Amino acid sequence: SAVISQKPSRDICQRGTSLTIQCQVDSQVTMMFWYRQQPGQSLTLIATANQGSEATYESGFVIDKFPISRPNLTFSTLTVSNMSPEDSSIYLCSVGSEKLFFGSGTQLSVL
Amino acid sequence: AQRVTQPEKLLSVFKGAPVELKCNYSYSGSPELFWYVQYSRQRLQLLLRHISRESIKGFTADLNKGETSFHLKKPFAQEEDSAMYYCAPTFNSNAGGTSYGKLTFGQGTILTVHP
Structure with missing residues (x-):
């Protein structure tokens, strides 16, 4: 199993600002995944972060809006840039292959 | 197009009753x-995988390729089964390959088991 620490757990931000979410895993993992859950919606994969290469983004998500860093095999960050109220969501990081482990999530509210 | 559907947003049953959460893909x-x-107040966690053919907490799920369904079933629901349940397939992105971490989540079904 993997233990994932994600922070902040929640934040309230102003429109136009950026927030960086951190995800720390207690073991080395090849891939880390970032998901978004908008209010009343299901989870949607934003991108896959591989150590040593650029993240792979899913359709509808771009690097300029959601830059990701993956400096080592236990850590990743997701930045939500130039935020608008539509970015208000829960953001989750996860790791694993056949079985995914999830962080506790970051609840973001943009005013 | 690759799609997963959980037709029931809410499902309520009484303790001891059978429960089936539907999933079509x-x-x-x-x-x-x-x-x-x-x-x-807990994290999202794996309940079961179809290739394991296992029963977790009394739940089973059978893949029906003909109906493209993967319904979750339990013969006798318990109050502690009350939760949000997501069906999540992984669709192969490469020929012969599998992208395990790239899950497509259904809308989820909130199961409430009443005493």
């Missing part, structure tokens, strides 16, 4: 199928 290939569960 649309995909021309052979997906890997999972059920994830989120109990109140």
Whole structure:
């Protein structure tokens, strides 16, 4: 199993600002995944972060809006840039292959 | 198009009653199928995988390729089963390959088991 620490757990931000979410895993993992859950919606994969290469983004998500860093095999960050109220969501990081482990999530509210 | 559908947003049963959470998918290939569960104030966690053919907490799920369904079933529901349940297939992105971490989540079904 993997233990994932994600922070902040929640934040309230102003429109136009950026927030960086951190995800720390207690073991080395090849891939880390970032998901978004908008209010009343299901989870949607934003991108896959591989150590040593650029993240792979899913359709509808771009690097300029959601830059990701993956400096080592236990850590990743997701930045939500130039935020608008539509970015208000829960953001989750996860790791694993056949079985995914999830962080506790970051609840973001943009005013 | 690859799609997963959980037709019931809410499902209520009484303790001891059978429960079935429906999941249908649309995909021309052979997906890997999972059920994830989120109990109140807990993290999302894996409940079961179809290739394991296992029973977890009394739940089972059978892949029906003809109907493209992967319904989750339990013969006798318990109050502690109350949670949000997500059906989540992984659709192969490469020929012969599987992208395990790239799950497509259904809308989720909130199961409430009444005493």
